[in-house]
Amino acid sequence: MKAVKIIAIVLLVAFVVIQFIPVDRNQSDSVPKTDFMLVNDVPSDIKDKLRVSCYDCHSNNTQYPWYNKVQPVAWFLEGHIKEGKSELNFNEWDALSNRRKASKLRSIIKQIESGEMPLASYTLIHKDAIFSEEETKQVVKYMENLKDSL
Amino acid sequence: MSKLKLVLGIVTIAFVTLTVVSCKDAKTDKNNSTEHHSEMNADGDHSKMNHDNSDGHHDGEKKEMAMSGDGNPQAVLNDYFNLKDALVADDNAKAKELGAILATSLGKLDISKYTGAQKSDLKDIVEDAVEHAEHISESDIAHQREHFKILSKDMTDMVAITGTKNTLYQQFCPMYDGGSAWLSMSEDIKNPYYGSKMLTCGKVQKEIN
Numbered sequence: 001m002k003a004v005k006i007i008a009i010v011l012l013v014a015f016v017v018i019q020f021i022p023v024d025r026n027q028s029d030s031v032p033k034t035d036f037m038l039v040n041d042v043p044s045d046i047k048d049k050l051r052v053s054c055y056d057c058h059s060n061n062t063q064y065p066w067y068n069k070v071q072p073v074a075w076f077l078e079g080h081i082k083e084g085k086s087e088l089n090f091n092e093w094d095a096l097s098n099r100r101k102a103s104k105l106r107s108i109i110k111q112i113e114s115g116e117m118p119l120a121s122y123t124l125i126h127k128d129a130i131f132s133e134e135e136t137k138q139v140v141k142y143m144e145n146l147k148d149s150l
Numbered sequence: 151m152s153k154l155k156l157v158l159g160i161v162t163i164a165f166v167t168l169t170v171v172s173c174k175d176a177k178t179d180k181n182n183s184t185e186h187h188s189e190m191n192a193d194g195d196h197s198k199m200n201h202d203n204s205d206g207h208h209d210g211e212k213k214e215m216a217m218s219g220d221g222n223p224q225a226v227l228n229d230y231f232n233l234k235d236a237l238v239a240d241d242n243a244k245a246k247e248l249g250a251i252l253a254t255s256l257g258k259l260d261i262s263k264y265t266g267a268q269k270s271d272l273k274d275i276v277e278d279a280v281e282h283a284e285h286i287s288e289s290d291i292a293h294q295r296e297h298f299k300i301l302s303k304d305m306t307d308m309v310a311i312t313g314t315k316n317t318l319y320q321q322f323c324p325m326y327d328g329g330s331a332w333l334s335m336s337e338d339i340k341n342p343y344y345g346s347k348m349l350t351c352g353k354v355q356k357e358i359n
Contacts, residue, residue, distance in 0.1 A: 097274045103281065103300055110296065 018071040026081045028060040034094035035059075046142050050090070053118050053129040057084030059091045065125075080119070098150045105147040109140050221260030223312040229255045230305050231335055233286065237298055237342035238349070242291040249286030249294070256280045268311050275311075279304040295326070295343050302332040309333070309358060317359050323352040331355060 031038065037047055056062045057080055068077050088104055096104065111117040113136065118129045131139065229252040236245040256279050261272045282301040286294045306320060322331045326343035334340070339352045 097277070099274050099278045099304075100281075103278050106300065 015071075021071065023071075023074050023078055025064065026060060026062040026078075026085075027064075028091075032060075032091050034092050036090040036093040039094045040146060043142070046139055049131070049135055049139060052126070053131065055090060056126075056129075057081050057122070058088045059085075060089070061091075080122075102147055102150050105143050105150075109143050109147075112136055112143075113140055221258045223259060223308060224315065225255050226252070226259055226308070227305065227314065227318075227333075230301070230333070233283075233298070234332060234334065234342045235340075237291070237295060238340045238345055240291065240345035242294065245291065245294050246287050246289075249283045249288075253280050253283035253287060256283060264311065272308065272311055275304050275308050279308070298332070298342060299327060299330045302330070305333055306331065306358075314358060317357060319354050320356040320358060321352050322355040323348075325351060333358075 033039075036042070036050070042050070062081060068074055088108070093101070108117075112131060115131075118126070118131075123130045229248065233245055233248040233252055236248050256276050259272070259276055261269050261276075264272060279301055282297040282304070285297045286301070289297065309318065316335060319334045319337055320331055321334055321339055322329065323341055323343055325348070326341075330343055332342055337354060339350050339354070341349055341351050344351060
């Protein structure tokens, strides 16, 4: 029992210590001029949906709930955000050429339709990020139109 | 006592998660550095290289590139056709390898001899195509085919600028994703979107000289 206690204390100390390792948080006060919402005329309900469901990982500004500031959860999350932003960053939308916008829109449509995005590990906690059938239809239609207008 | 157990349980879970996460990161880093290493050494010292699969593979690619000429659109097309053949053969693993090779040869495409507008178009095409080729290098076959569709469009647009020394055939399958085209060196239809399931579905849409 003594050994168990010692291990518990060691782990506890490790857990506390890792909280002090600094992390670069994905947070920014300003929205660049190239943002998807600024360059496109997005209806407000679609705007809200994209903000809630996509922008945490696909923009320069994540809304962090408290538990995402606790290590090692924060590290896990940081990896996801980095990957998400490298695939698609809505803040930098207008920096893309039309060809690449069309490619991105195709992927957005496919992944929302197939339910690949938002990730299941994300919607597990963010229930409001889930796309209802109606929302899927709405957003997909908007993205299709945008793609055709390029 | 049960309180201690609870605390112990939580801490253990946290620790295991931490370990898993940090291992994953370390692994990624290692992969990256290995790749980097092999590229750095491409023209020089091969003896120090780690001879695992991916490295051996890079070696082959280097030889191929050297033969077909670095930065040449023909080299890009050859890699595209190899990738297409892997999809025709329903070979997911091979298509992954060839997707990575294509991404590399696209990155090396030399656009310096083209005019201003052509340059910017080509740069744009290459950027887009590299992304699709990279996705192909890490996806299942259904996704590979989705990306291959757009990649084929990019290749067609590239050829429209660079031209081709061989006659190419633009072929078209009306069934896949509302109709999808691809390029081939041969007039015979071998469908990369369906493979063995519908090998000969499609027709020649255009001859490109």
